[in-house]
Amino acid sequence: xxxxxxxxxxxxxxxxxxxxxxxxxxxxxxxxxxxxxxxxxxxxxxxxxxxxxxxxxxxxxxxxxxxxxxxxxxxxxxxxxxxxxxxxxxxxxxxxxxxxxxxxxxxxxxxxxxxxxxxxxxxxxxxxxx
Numbered sequence: 001x002x003x004x005x006x007x008x009x010x011x012x013x014x015x016x017x018x019x020x021x022x023x024x025x026x027x028x029x030x031x032x033x034x035x036x037x038x039x040x041x042x043x044x045x046x047x048x049x050x051x052x053x054x055x056x057x058x059x060x061x062x063x064x065x066x067x068x069x070x071x072x073x074x075x076x077x078x079x080x081x082x083x084x085x086x087x088x089x090x091x092x093x094x095x096x097x098x099x100x101x102x103x104x105x106x107x108x109x110x111x112x113x114x115x116x117x118x119x120x121x122x123x124x125x126x127x128x129x130x
Contacts, residue, residue, distance in 0.1 A: 011078045018071035019103065025064040026106045028057045029113035036117045039124045051125045061114055068107065 032054070039050040075083075087096040 008082070011074060011082050014071050015075050015082065017067065018075050021064040021067035021071060022103050022106050022110075025061055025068065025114075026110040028061045028064065029110040029117065032057050032117045032121060033113055036120045036124070040120065047124055050121055054121045054125065058118075061110075 035046075035050045035053055038046040083096060084093075087093045
């Protein structure tokens, strides 16, 4: 009977949650973008929807960002052991590179969308008094 390697389990779960946090940041930005566009083109109901969703989306985005930063620390420390070496052994280094390029792009696009749409959302909320 072998013993359980808890370090491996924790690192693998961390890496998975780190990837999910990246997707959550981008997803919350896309939702904000859709609501922001609808608020600009719509009426009071659309502005109210934006005003109601904005604080919750901000909390999700902040939580995702914190997890991206904090979860990135152990991921970076253990990258060679849990990601690079298995990719080399299995011949999937290009897939690993593409995945990380995609994730970095998702973070950058999510951050840009949040900055742009956050300004629009705050302006819509302030202008309409919602």
